[in-house]
Amino acid sequence: MATLRTFGRFLLDTLRILVRGNRTYFIWVGFLLALIALGAWAYIGQLHQGLIATHMRDQVSWGFYIGNFTFLVGVAAASIMLVIPAYIYDWEPIKEITILGEMLAISALIMCLGFVMVDIGRPDRFWHIMPFVGRLNWPHSLLAWDVLVLNTYLLLNCFVVTYLLYCAYTEKHYVKNLVLPLVLLSIPVAVSIHTVTAYLYNGLAARPFWNSAILAPKFLASAFCSGPAILLILLQILRKTTKLRITDAAIFKVAELMAYTMGFNLFLTAAEAFKEFYSNTEHVVYSQYLYFGLKGHNTLVPFAWASVLCGLAAFLLFLVPRTRTNWITLNIGCVLIYSSVYIEKGMGLIIPGLTPDTLGEIYVYRPSVTEVLVAAGIFAIGFLVFTLLLKAAVPMMLGEFTHRKNGGASDHPEAPIPITTH
Amino acid sequence: MTDELNPRGPHEPCDCEGEGSRRLFLGTAVAAVAGALTGCGKISREEFLQHNFRELSKDEVNSVIARLEQEYREKYGKEVHVGNEPPLPGVIFGYALDLSRCVGCRRCVYACVKENNQSRDPQIQWIRVLQMDKEDGVDLQHANQYYNPEEVPEEGHFYMPVQCQQCSNPPCVKVCPVGATWREKDGIVVVDYNWCIGCRYCMAACPYGARHFNWGEPHVPSADVNPETHYLGNRPRPKGVVEKCTFCIQRTRKGRYPACVEICPTGSRKFGNLLDPKSEIRYILENKRVFKFKEDLNTKPNFFYFYGV
Amino acid sequence: MSPLTTRSRSLAWGLSLLLALAPAALRAQAPPPPSADGSTPEGIQVPKPPFSEGIFPCTNCHDGKTVKLNTQRRQLKDMHEDIVLKHGPASRWCLDCHDAKDRDKLHLVSGEKIDFTVSYRLCGQCHGDKYRDWRVGVHGKRTGYWNGQKQYLLCVNCHNPHSPHFRPLKPLPPPTPPQLIQGTKGGSR
Numbered sequence: 001m002a003t004l005r006t007f008g009r010f011l012l013d014t015l016r017i018l019v020r021g022n023r024t025y026f027i028w029v030g031f032l033l034a035l036i037a038l039g040a041w042a043y044i045g046q047l048h049q050g051l052i053a054t055h056m057r058d059q060v061s062w063g064f065y066i067g068n069f070t071f072l073v074g075v076a077a078a079s080i081m082l083v084i085p086a087y088i089y090d091w092e093p094i095k096e097i098t099i100l101g102e103m104l105a106i107s108a109l110i111m112c113l114g115f116v117m118v119d120i121g122r123p124d125r126f127w128h129i130m131p132f133v134g135r136l137n138w139p140h141s142l143l144a145w146d147v148l149v150l151n152t153y154l155l156l157n158c159f160v161v162t163y164l165l166y167c168a169y170t171e172k173h174y175v176k177n178l179v180l181p182l183v184l185l186s187i188p189v190a191v192s193i194h195t196v197t198a199y200l201y202n203g204l205a206a207r208p209f210w211n212s213a214i215l216a217p218k219f220l221a222s223a224f225c226s227g228p229a230i231l232l233i234l235l236q237i238l239r240k241t242t243k244l245r246i247t248d249a250a251i252f253k254v255a256e257l258m259a260y261t262m263g264f265n266l267f268l269t270a271a272e273a274f275k276e277f278y279s280n281t282e283h284v285v286y287s288q289y290l291y292f293g294l295k296g297h298n299t300l301v302p303f304a305w306a307s308v309l310c311g312l313a314a315f316l317l318f319l320v321p322r323t324r325t326n327w328i329t330l331n332i333g334c335v336l337i338y339s340s341v342y343i344e345k346g347m348g349l350i351i352p353g354l355t356p357d358t359l360g361e362i363y364v365y366r367p368s369v370t371e372v373l374v375a376a377g378i379f380a381i382g383f384l385v386f387t388l389l390l391k392a393a394v395p396m397m398l399g400e401f402t403h404r405k406n407g408g409a410s411d412h413p414e415a416p417i418p419i420t421t422h
Numbered sequence: 423m424t425d426e427l428n429p430r431g432p433h434e435p436c437d438c439e440g441e442g443s444r445r446l447f448l449g450t451a452v453a454a455v456a457g458a459l460t461g462c463g464k465i466s467r468e469e470f471l472q473h474n475f476r477e478l479s480k481d482e483v484n485s486v487i488a489r490l491e492q493e494y495r496e497k498y499g500k501e502v503h504v505g506n507e508p509p510l511p512g513v514i515f516g517y518a519l520d521l522s523r524c525v526g527c528r529r530c531v532y533a534c535v536k537e538n539n540q541s542r543d544p545q546i547q548w549i550r551v552l553q554m555d556k557e558d559g560v561d562l563q564h565a566n567q568y569y570n571p572e573e574v575p576e577e578g579h580f581y582m583p584v585q586c587q588q589c590s591n592p593p594c595v596k597v598c599p600v601g602a603t604w605r606e607k608d609g610i611v612v613v614d615y616n617w618c619i620g621c622r623y624c625m626a627a628c629p630y631g632a633r634h635f636n637w638g639e640p641h642v643p644s645a646d647v648n649p650e651t652h653y654l655g656n657r658p659r660p661k662g663v664v665e666k667c668t669f670c671i672q673r674t675r676k677g678r679y680p681a682c683v684e685i686c687p688t689g690s691r692k693f694g695n696l697l698d699p700k701s702e703i704r705y706i707l708e709n710k711r712v713f714k715f716k717e718d719l720n721t722k723p724n725f726f727y728f729y730g731v
Numbered sequence: 732m733s734p735l736t737t738r739s740r741s742l743a744w745g746l747s748l749l750l751a752l753a754p755a756a757l758r759a760q761a762p763p764p765p766s767a768d769g770s771t772p773e774g775i776q777v778p779k780p781p782f783s784e785g786i787f788p789c790t791n792c793h794d795g796k797t798v799k800l801n802t803q804r805r806q807l808k809d810m811h812e813d814i815v816l817k818h819g820p821a822s823r824w825c826l827d828c829h830d831a832k833d834r835d836k837l838h839l840v841s842g843e844k845i846d847f848t849v850s851y852r853l854c855g856q857c858h859g860d861k862y863r864d865w866r867v868g869v870h871g872k873r874t875g876y877w878n879g880q881k882q883y884l885l886c887v888n889c890h891n892p893h894s895p896h897f898r899p900l901k902p903l904p905p906p907t908p909p910q911l912i913q914g915t916k917g918g919s920r
Contacts, residue, residue: 049914050661051620052544052638057909061625061635121620121635121662124465128474128600128619135474135601135617143599143623205719206593206629285563359550359584359631360562363909513878520869528903544914545907567906573899638914677876687900689872689884701877702868710869730870 006403010169014392017401021391032384039377042370043118051121053370059363060354062119064371067346068378069115071226073197074219074345076108076153078227080190083183097246099164099397100238101231102157103389105190108227109154111382118374142200149193156186161389168396170403194219201353209286209353214272219345221265225314226341228254229334236331242394252325255333259318262337266311269344289362290352297362300351303343310340474601475614475653486616487653494658498644505652507675509608515669516609516696516703517680518712519583520730523690526551526574526581530682530691534585537670537681538656539648541640548667549585549682550631556580560715585682586611586632586667587715587723594624594633603664608675609696609724610668612654618663625664629716633666669693696724769848776875776882780847787847793834802831817894819857828853828892854886861886 021029046053056063079101117123128134129147138144160182167174198219201210232251238244276287288294290304314336316323323329356362367375395401452470468489472478478486487504494502531549540546552565556578565582575581592611595603602618605611625633639661651657652672659665670680674693683691694701703726706712710728769777780787792798792810804824807814816823830836836844837853845852855862864870868881871889875881889897 050636050638052912052914054637057637057912058625058631058634059909061622116621119621121622121664122618122660124470125617125619128602128617135477137599137601140596141599141623143597143621147599200623201626204593204597204627206627282561282563354626356563357631358562358629359552359567360565361567361631510878525897525900526902527900528905531906532903544912547906550906568908570902570905572901574902575899637912674877677878679874679877684874686872687889688897689870689889692869694877698878702873705867706869730864 006170007166009403010166013169013401013403014165017392017395018388025387025391029384029387032380032387035380036377036384039374039380042373043377046118046370046374047123051119053368055365055368055371057363057365059357059361060351060365062350062354063365064347064367064375065115065119067350068375069112069119070197070349071342071345072108072112072115072382073150073193074223074341075227075230076105076112076150077190077194077220077223078231079105079157080187083187083190097231097235097250099161099393100234100390101227102161102186103386103393104227104231104234105157106154106161106389107382107386109150109157110385111378112150113154114378114381115375118378142196142203145196146193146200149189149196153186153189153193156182156189160186161393165393165396168399169401171399191220194223201349206358207286207353208283210349212272212275214268218265218268218272221261221268222341222345224261225258225265225311225337226345228258229337229341232258232334233331236327238390238394243398243400244394248325251330255318255324255330258337259315259324262311262315262318265341266308266315269308269311285356286352289355290348294356295362297364299364299366300348304348307340307343307348310336311344314340469616472616474617476601476604483653490653490657494647497658498642498647500644500647500649502647502649502651502657504657505650505672507652507672509606509610510675512695512697514607514609514696514724515588515674516694516701516707516724516726517588517669518692518703518706518710518726518728520688520690520692521580521582521727522729522731523688524551524581524583524686525688526553526569526576526579526583527687529685529687530583533681533685534667536646537648537673538668539642539651539658540665541636541638541642541659542646543641544636544638546634546636546640546665548632548634548665549583552582552584553579554582582727583682584630584632584715585725586669587630587721587725588667588669590722590724591720593627593629593719593721597623597627599623606654610654610671610674611666612668612671613664613666614654615657615659615663615665620662620664622664629719629721633664635664636661690730771846771849776880777848777885778882778888780850780885781888782847787835789829789834800831802826814893817896818892848885850892851886854892858886 054063054065079098083098083101117126120126129136129144131138131148136144136147138148160179163179164174195216198216201207202212202215205211232254235246235251239246273287273291276284285294289297290300292298293301314333317329317333317336318324323333351365355365399405466489468485472486473482475483475486483506487506490504491502494504528551531547531551534540534549535542535547538548540548550567552562552567553569553576554560554565558564560582569576569579588605588609588611590605590609592605595605595611599621600617600619603611603613603624620635622633622635625635636659640659642658647658648656650672652668652675655668655671670678670682674680679693680691683693692702692706694703696703696707698704706728707726710730712726712728714723714726769779771777793800798810807825811825828837830838830844833844835847837847837850838844839853840856851862851865855865861870865883865886868883871886872884873881886892891898
């Protein structure tokens with residue numbers, strides 16, 4: 001009972017942190033809220049008109065939304081990149097930033113679910129896909145699997161993050177026998193969300209571009225570059241703006257791991273390209289459309305090569321110790337990796353998978369204004385969730401904000417709340 | 423299977439007591455919110471809570487059909503009959519199309535649109551006719567759906583109409599996350615338009631481009647609405663769901679030929695019972711040169727292409 | 732299915748006319764059997780042969796009096812000059828198929844006289860493979876019931892016997908390309 005009361009206070013106090021902050025914080029949150037409002041407005045238009053408000057059509061039936069979904073599943077999965085060394089090898093420098101990775105995963109997953117929701121034609125029938133309530137076509141449908149693993153991963157991360165923060169708040173050491181199994185469980189689940197998402201495309205014999213066994217490993221490799229790329233930049237911002245201590249060693253270690261995964265990712269890309277272009281079967285048209293254009297349609301070509309070149313440049317930057325440990329080149333590398341994977345796992349995966357369509361027709365898909373605005377809104381939701389999580393978590397992690405020192409992180413400390421006896 | 427009672431009972435009579443009334447209220451409230459959210463704003467509680475067609479009891483099916491007929495009456499100002507004929511025993515439908523005879527006139531496309539109440543705007547057409555070069559053979563990268571000469575057939579070309587191939591091993595059914603599409607005992611792959619969530623995974627999975635999505639609110643002029651419909655077939659569809667060819671389920675389960683067979687001026691389209699050794703379709707399979715479209719994908723279509731000459 | 736006499740055939744025509752005139756609502760309730768204009772002696776439901784307007788029966792003119800029988804191969808000038816014979820060898824002409832003595836009939840090579848409704852037997856003399864396919868429903872068109880009564884089209888319904896090549900058709904409009912499918916009506920209709 002007492003625990004429950006403390007937990008209630010924990011939630012209340014968390015809320016209290018969230019509504020306080022400096023000017024930058026409010027401008028940032030306000031900006032995100034404005035973007036969300038814009039996205040919501042565009043989405044209402046889409047609901048009213050139907051998905052005809054997008055530029056998806058029968059020929060290209062998935063587009064920008066599902067592209068972003070796929071990319072963000074990778075970001076979510078990548079948090080294990082940090083969890084594995086932290087918990088298995090007990091590698092201290094990374095350990096404290098693991099919780100950041102998990103919060104990133106939560107935000108990414110929320111965006112994933114958002115992108116799926118805006119993509120479906122009948123969001124009012126969402127309950128049909130809910131286990132037990134609706135009728136989940138499990139185990140046949142990979143989308144049913146995806147629903148299960150994504151939600152499991154989301155719940156797992158939510159629980160671990162909440163529990164760790166709650167422990168910090170109550171100034172108790174977390175129960176290792178509880179956290180460790182959950183964290184260990186989250187590793188296969190993280191791998192599974194990305195594998196299942198890859199299989200979702202992989203299993204479609206109708207789409208030769210996706211129907212390649214290399215897809216799932218490639219998903220994992222690219223995810224392990226893009227997720228940490230976002231995190232590395234965030235870590236640097238946090239170091240500057242908060243009292244959070246993140247060592248250089250931790251950052252450089254992550255960057256080194258990224259170099260290997262990026263190298264592997266590039267190797268897989270090359271393997272795929274070799275197979276397609278050398279064997280030169282009728283299935284080569286999709287890769288042709290992506291890299292060289294087909295029948296005069298070459299919208300994707302500059303993006304495809306930008307992705308390859310960015311990946312290559314970032315790989316070199318992260319491979320060479322001097323450029324990896326140089327803050328400027330490190331950050332350039334992060335941006336390059338992010339761009340590379342965003343193109344590759346987003347539009348660069350979905351669009352050539354569907355173009356030419358199954359009857360050979362080429363429909364040049366470009367996202368509509370509605371799609372861009374709705375996507376911006378969903379990204380804003382993700383960033384907002386992450387911002388709020390960070391806002392609450394950082395002072396708790398620093399021990400500045402506990403049940404005794406409530407408000408210690410804020411500018412105006414309040415009278416301490418009496419300590420509850422456990 | 424069809425008679426399996428749904429334990430959640432969204433269609434139990436409105437006994438406004440205890441648990442029932444609470445669920446009723448919740449259902450109405452959620453339906454209203456969902457309706458408002460989807461921009462339709464007119465989803466009834468019954469429609470919102472309707473369960474998968476295969477899980478409905480006979481009574482539930484009847485009430486769903488009555489509701490739909492009422493809805494169509496209001497929308498189109500005329501009686502629309504929604505049938506629910508089950509598969510005929512001992513029947514698996516097969517279809518064969520004579521590539522040596524099709525001239526690509528597209529009569530089938532429009533007969534299908536009319537028979538099956540396909541949206542005129544935004545345009546939906548279940549049959550796509552591909553014009554191909556005789557020189558290249560069946561090569562989709564050289565196919566053209568948009569040919570429009572004064573007269574067909576054009577020199578040096580042949581024509582290959584493509585519609586749902588009613589696969590025995592349908593990838594679209596396998597991938598549907600909610601079981602909104604399935605293969606009936608007579609081999610017809612159907613969609614429950616009231617259960618489909620519109621995720622379009624089936625469209626990605628179909629190798630034949632046979633599945634079509636209602637991107638906008640479908641529009642069929644009232645005068646053109648075919649009032650003889652089937653729940654799993656040509657009844658008017660809502661926005662945001664997937665639809666496809668059903669071999670004119672509303673006709674063929676009553677013994678009639680599909681509309682595309684009856685309209686074809688060249689007699690290229692053949693239809694019948696694969697289990698009947700004396701049927702036209704069996705004769706073709708046994709005596710003509712037949713191929714299955716994209717046979718390597720192991721979808722096992724019950725739609726065959728053949729060369730009559 | 733017993734062979735029908737000429738009288739019962741005309742009865743069938745009359746019935747099909749009645750059915751055609753039946754109110755649409757009635758038809759919507761229960762679709763009628765396919766309207767067969769005629770039935771062959773072996774019971775195949777076939778439509779009326781596609782005669783030009785008012786040309787049949789031929790004996791209206793070819794009664795042996797109004798128009799005298801002339802078996803001379805020649806270019807027709809006074810009548811039927813619109814018929815261009817593009818069917819088989821150049822030596823072929825009218826009376827190879829049309830019976831000289833009974834103009835309302837055709838005749839086979841054997842000399843057997845046949846009705847126009849069974850003209851397929853005449854065609855089948857040369858086009859045996861097509862005839863065989865037609866009889867099993869593979870060549871040509873059938874309408875009606877896949878598990879019941881069917882109506883066949885005669886060879887001559889699609890192939891003009893004087894110029895049998897299938898006539899080219901104007902295709903119906905191509906589909907709207909995806910980039911032109913737009914939500915023009917600003918939402919829900």
